[in-house]
Amino acid sequence: MSTTAQAVQPLLVSVQRLSKSYGKKLVLDAIDFEMPQASIYVLTGANGAGKSVFLQCLLHYETIDSGRIEIDGRPLSDRLYLRRNTSLISSDQQQFIDLLTPGEYFAFITDIYNIPSSATQRIRDWAEDLNVSKELDTLIANLSFGTKKKIQVLASMLIAPKLLVCDEIYEGLDTDAVAYMQRLFLQRKEQGLGTLLTTHIAGYGQDIAERTFRLANHQIHPADEPELSRGCL
Amino acid sequence: MNLSLFRRLLQIAYDDPQGSILKQAVIHFIIFAITFSLVVAGFRSMGIERVMEIYVWVHFVIHLIFIFFTAAILHSMDKMIGFMSHTPVTAPEVFYKVYAAASFTLSNGVEYALILIIFFSFGAGLWDVLTFIFILEAMRFTRVFLEFVLAWFKTLTNVRLYLSAAFFFGLLAFLISVKQGRFSWEMLDMNMLLQYSVLCLFAIGMITGPYLVNRLLIIQKRSPELYLSLTRRIGRASGASAAAWGLQALYSMQLMRMLRDSAYIGRYVRLCIIVVILTLVNVMFLQQYEETPARTLVDLSYMVCMVSYITYQLDYGLVKHSHLAQFPIRMRHVQGAIDSLHGMLLLMFALLMGLVEILSNPATSSQWMDGLSAFGIFYLLSIGIPVPDSKISSYQKLGLYFQFFFLSLPVKIAFQYNVLNDWYIQLAVLLAAGLLLYVRKYRRLK
Numbered sequence: 001m002s003t004t005a006q007a008v009q010p011l012l013v014s015v016q017r018l019s020k021s022y023g024k025k026l027v028l029d030a031i032d033f034e035m036p037q038a039s040i041y042v043l044t045g046a047n048g049a050g051k052s053v054f055l056q057c058l059l060h061y062e063t064i065d066s067g068r069i070e071i072d073g074r075p076l077s078d079r080l081y082l083r084r085n086t087s088l089i090s091s092d093q094q095q096f097i098d099l100l101t102p103g104e105y106f107a108f109i110t111d112i113y114n115i116p117s118s119a120t121q122r123i124r125d126w127a128e129d130l131n132v133s134k135e136l137d138t139l140i141a142n143l144s145f146g147t148k149k150k151i152q153v154l155a156s157m158l159i160a161p162k163l164l165v166c167d168e169i170y171e172g173l174d175t176d177a178v179a180y181m182q183r184l185f186l187q188r189k190e191q192g193l194g195t196l197l198t199t200h201i202a203g204y205g206q207d208i209a210e211r212t213f214r215l216a217n218h219q220i221h222p223a224d225e226p227e228l229s230r231g232c233l
Numbered sequence: 234m235n236l237s238l239f240r241r242l243l244q245i246a247y248d249d250p251q252g253s254i255l256k257q258a259v260i261h262f263i264i265f266a267i268t269f270s271l272v273v274a275g276f277r278s279m280g281i282e283r284v285m286e287i288y289v290w291v292h293f294v295i296h297l298i299f300i301f302f303t304a305a306i307l308h309s310m311d312k313m314i315g316f317m318s319h320t321p322v323t324a325p326e327v328f329y330k331v332y333a334a335a336s337f338t339l340s341n342g343v344e345y346a347l348i349l350i351i352f353f354s355f356g357a358g359l360w361d362v363l364t365f366i367f368i369l370e371a372m373r374f375t376r377v378f379l380e381f382v383l384a385w386f387k388t389l390t391n392v393r394l395y396l397s398a399a400f401f402f403g404l405l406a407f408l409i410s411v412k413q414g415r416f417s418w419e420m421l422d423m424n425m426l427l428q429y430s431v432l433c434l435f436a437i438g439m440i441t442g443p444y445l446v447n448r449l450l451i452i453q454k455r456s457p458e459l460y461l462s463l464t465r466r467i468g469r470a471s472g473a474s475a476a477a478w479g480l481q482a483l484y485s486m487q488l489m490r491m492l493r494d495s496a497y498i499g500r501y502v503r504l505c506i507i508v509v510i511l512t513l514v515n516v517m518f519l520q521q522y523e524e525t526p527a528r529t530l531v532d533l534s535y536m537v538c539m540v541s542y543i544t545y546q547l548d549y550g551l552v553k554h555s556h557l558a559q560f561p562i563r564m565r566h567v568q569g570a571i572d573s574l575h576g577m578l579l580l581m582f583a584l585l586m587g588l589v590e591i592l593s594n595p596a597t598s599s600q601w602m603d604g605l606s607a608f609g610i611f612y613l614l615s616i617g618i619p620v621p622d623s624k625i626s627s628y629q630k631l632g633l634y635f636q637f638f639f640l641s642l643p644v645k646i647a648f649q650y651n652v653l654n655d656w657y658i659q660l661a662v663l664l665a666a667g668l669l670l671y672v673r674k675y676r677r678l679k
Contacts, residue, residue, distance in 0.1 A: 061559070079558075079564075080561045081561075083560055083562075084561040088559075095556050096555075096557070096559060099489075099490045099493040100486070100489070100490065101461065104465065104486070104489065107482075108486045111481070111482030112483070112560055112561065112562060113561070137461075
């Protein structure tokens with residue numbers, strides 16, 4: 001089924017007939033998905049439905065069997081553009097940062113993305129807001145699950161990508177952090193940036209999202225029906 | 234708390250309420266004591282001193298096996314420490330009573346009774362027998378102490394790395410003494426070495442054992458701040474050299490991560506150990522003292538690059554482990570950073586080994602240049618063979634290894650037969666290896 005966004009805004013994400021399987025196991029079957037700029041979309045689905053695989057394919061961390069994906073009008077083959085304008089927050093994507101301290105990681109991000117050095121003070125303020133300022137010189141591998149996620153959030157705030165993809169973002173975060181994240185996503189929308197969230201717990205994030213989708217039976221469906229947008233899946 | 238009550242606690246801690254492990258140990262030692270007394274009776278002609286020496290060595294092997302089983306398979310000490318930390322037993326009490334529980338057993342009583350009967354019947358002196366029994370008990374005490382030490386090691390991060398590094402430096406020191414002719418097998422009295430080691434560890438255990446157990450009972454995860462700061466400084470200093478290309482952040486961060494990655498450094502230490510052992514075998518058994526320093530340095534470069542190729546290129550996947558593809562950095566730059574940093578770390582080791590080599594056989598500057606050129610050529614050849622990103626089978630690995638072998642062997646032979654003596658020929662071969670690397674690997678990277 002095709003899920004077409006309102007035509008008024010230019011598309012940030014365009015997925016056509018995306019299929020992905022591992023051996024004989026089909027995970028994604030000819031998926032069509034579109035997401036406009038300046039939007040917050042939520043993708044729900046049961047454990048093992050294929051949400052994370054979809055995100056990995058979307059950001060070219062996984063190869064696809066067939067189909068076409070464009071981010072901000074550019075194909076995935078334009079790797080440098082893709083990496084410069086997207087960011088993924090996921091517990092599966094933390095291997096890189098484990099051997100650095102948050103301070104070193106932010107310094108690296110600042111250099112690689114050519115972010116002005118004035119961002120150093122901003123990151124300290126944000127770290128204070130998220131209650132991780134005391135952890136900036138600790139090896140990330142030694143931090144708790146939730147704190148690691150907060151570090152990834154801070155790095156994404158620094159990069160301010162056109163498309164921010166968050167896989168199970170609320171998992172492991174405290175109530176204050178969840179509220180902070182909600183405000184952040186709304187702020188991003190006001191700035192004309194897009195955010196795509198996934199969750200297997202319905203109700204999380206849908207209150208700020210324009211649209212909610214459900215990944216089931218290898219397909220993405222709109223989840224506008226009331227019984228699908230609230231309660232556990 | 235008396236010993237029998239402590240023993241009951243130990244049985245609960247080991248999750249061994251029926252005492253099956255202890256029963257097995259008792260049976261084992263009785264069988265051992267009877268068998269060995271028969272052996273002693275049979276080898277009366279060996280002399281009492283020789284029998285004592287053999288007896289000590291047999292005990293040594295049994296204790297080693299015991300340590301292996303308790304530390305690596307049963308994890309008895311970890312279980313015991315975890316249990317005892319919730320009981321009102323003091324650290325010295327735990328330390329000494331664990332030893333006492335191991336020592337005051339029926340099997341030991343039977344064994345010592347047999348020793349006294351047999352040795353006195355062979356006419357051994359009282360002082361000799363008492364010293365002998367003391368050595369056996371010191372060995373048991375040392376075993377218990379080492380079990381605590383191993384349990385403490387497990388609480389440290391990167392313990393295998395520290396042990397491997399210590400082993401490497403020990404080997405290197407041994408290699409230096411062999412190279413300088415200070416060592417010969419005749420000099421080693423293994424019996425004395427064993428006895429002195431046991432006595433030293435016994436003394437260390439007596440002093441430090443209770444403190445070690447105290448630390449284990451209240452252990453907390455250590456934060457390696459010093460290592461973090463050291464690697465940060467090294468990374469920044471090395472990254473400065475790449476500033477001209479705007480790649481300072483990439484180089485400094487990647488070096489920092491390589492130095493902190495126990496998987497990478499562990500392989501590096503393993504590589505060093507393999508090369509030192511190969512060199513030792515070469516020096517001690519293949520009699521290559523007459524070799525020229527140039528040839529030795531070329532051989533060394535070949536060995537370092539070959540082991541690195543097998544350890545890192547075929548087995549590890551340096552680029553894949555860098556996780557740098559998630560950043561907006563050209564893969565060509567990523568590959569270049571990893572290849573040059575890894576090469577730099579290998580070169581440091583090759584230079585260290587070169588220094589050890591020339592301790593016994595000083596080399597001229599041109600011989601050093603030959604060694605460096607050889608290193609450059611072999612390294613470029615080793616990184617120039619494209620290895621698939623996906624998991625490769627042993628069969629594919631063998632094929633890839635032979636690729637390196639067929640590319641590098643002619644160069645090694647050419648050095649051996651002085652074909653590559655002149656600097657301009659070496660430069661030409663180096664450029665050819667660089668070109669091959671570019672064509673086969675870098676050209677397709679974006």
